[in-house]
Amino acid sequence: MGRRPCCAKEGLNRGAWTAIEDEILTDYIKLHGEGKWRNLPSSAGLNRCGKSCRLRWLNYLRPDIKRGNITRDEEDLIVRLHNLLGNRWSLIAGRLPGRTDNEIKNYWNTNICKKVQGHRSSTATNHKPRNQARGKKSSSRIDEPKPNTGSSVVRTKASRCTKLLISPEAQNLRDSFCDRVVGPGLVDDVSPFAPMEDNSLDFVMDFNQVDEKFLSDFLHDDFAPLCDIDQNGLETGDTSTNTSSSSPSSDQTFLFSGEIMLCDLDLHSVAPLPDTGIDCLEDQ
DNA sequence: AAGCTGAACAACCGCAGGGCA
DNA sequence: ATGCCCTGCGGTTGTTCAGCT
Numbered sequence: 001m002g003r004r005p006c007c008a009k010e011g012l013n014r015g016a017w018t019a020i021e022d023e024i025l026t027d028y029i030k031l032h033g034e035g036k037w038r039n040l041p042s043s044a045g046l047n048r049c050g051k052s053c054r055l056r057w058l059n060y061l062r063p064d065i066k067r068g069n070i071t072r073d074e075e076d077l078i079v080r081l082h083n084l085l086g087n088r089w090s091l092i093a094g095r096l097p098g099r100t101d102n103e104i105k106n107y108w109n110t111n112i113c114k115k116v117q118g119h120r121s122s123t124a125t126n127h128k129p130r131n132q133a134r135g136k137k138s139s140s141r142i143d144e145p146k147p148n149t150g151s152s153v154v155r156t157k158a159s160r161c162t163k164l165l166i167s168p169e170a171q172n173l174r175d176s177f178c179d180r181v182v183g184p185g186l187v188d189d190v191s192p193f194a195p196m197e198d199n200s201l202d203f204v205m206d207f208n209q210v211d212e213k214f215l216s217d218f219l220h221d222d223f224a225p226l227c228d229i230d231q232n233g234l235e236t237g238d239t240s241t242n243t244s245s246s247s248p249s250s251d252q253t254f255l256f257s258g259e260i261m262l263c264d265l266d267l268h269s270v271a272p273l274p275d276t277g278i279d280c281l282e283d284q
Numbered sequence: 285a286a287g288c289t290g291a292a293c294a295a296c297c298g299c300a301g302g303g304c305a
Numbered sequence: 306a307t308g309c310c311c312t313g314c315g316g317t318t319g320t321t322c323a324g325c326t
Contacts, residue, residue, distance in 0.1 A: 016294070016320080038311065054312080055295065090314060105315075106293050 013047045017056050021046060025053055026061050059102045066098025070107050078104055079112055 013021070028044035034057065036043075037050035046053060059065075070078070074096055081092045089101035089108075096104065 014296080035312090049296090051297085051312090052295075058313095059294075087315065101314075102294080110292055 011047070012049055012052075014049075014052070017060075021048065022056070022061055025057060029057060029061075055102075059100045064098055065100065070099075070111075074099070075107075075112060078108065082108065082112075 017025075024044055024046055025040075028040065028046075032043075037054040040046070040050055040053050041048050044053075048056075077096065078092060081095055085091050087105075089105045093099050093101040093104050
């Protein structure tokens with residue numbers, strides 16, 4: 001028994017959308033709202049696949065789409081989020097109002113990823129200016145190895161998580177970060193980090209204590225140390241498969257913390273896979 | 285001016301997860 | 306508990322356009 005195709009592919013319009021189709025889709029969604037994508041084409045009178053309608057709406061027709069160039073700030077944020085989240089474009093897009101995952105993905109593949117690669121191969125330059133001239137020729141991208149973008153990020157699975165254990169080995173990172181954000185010596189008083197009640201060396205991060213300022217500073221912090229930890233402490237390589245197979249590592253714990261915090265505040269509630277050894281205190 | 289090349293981005297495809305019967 | 310349906314996601318492909326030769 002095979003999977004039911006999402007639509008009958010024969011006889012459906014494909015390729016670029018026409019202005020008429022856009023108008024029909026927009027009018028229909030304004031009237032009936034989003035959802036029921038499979039039935040939408042027939043209901044709206046569109047000769048399109050439901051998936052295609054959804055994509056067109058989400059990536060192009062939505063009224064809150066921000067069009068135009070990605071700003072420098074947005075680019076910096078994308079880079080940092082990508083260091084944390086990997087190719088989780090929808091989550092990254094969630095932190096960039098008006099930007100779609102497709103847009104960010106395209107932007108990454110055509111712009112940032114090359115910069116990151118260039119930065120790795122040549123540490124002399126710190127932050128290259130953005131490509132202003134479109135169509136500027138560069139070295140061929142064909143046959144280039146797939147960009148191993150950013151740090152090795154472990155994929156996660158969605159579940160509710162508001163608290164996270166931070167290993168003793170990562171405390172220096174925590175302390176240095178908090179020193180800068182909330183001030184020296186105030187770590188345990190002000191930050192969302194708190195010692196475990198069982199007097200172990202572990203710390204717990206309570207996401208309920210995280211405010212927007214902290215998140216903002218966290219996002220703009222330099223995550224390079226996390227990458228170093230990962231490179232030293234984990235099997236790197238295929239980032240898509242090193243999740244469940246790798247042995248639990250306390251270094252992983254801290255690596256995950258940013259991801260979980262981000263996602264939690266976005267109400268996407270993302271936590272690591274249960275068998276990664278990450279100490280995540282899940283809510284029910 | 286024409287052809288070529290690469291950048292940009294829109295769109296497609298297959299898969300996975302959650303919800304529901 | 307199981308299977309199906311719907312939706313969303315990420316990777317990939319296709320198309321258009323601008324700059325270069």
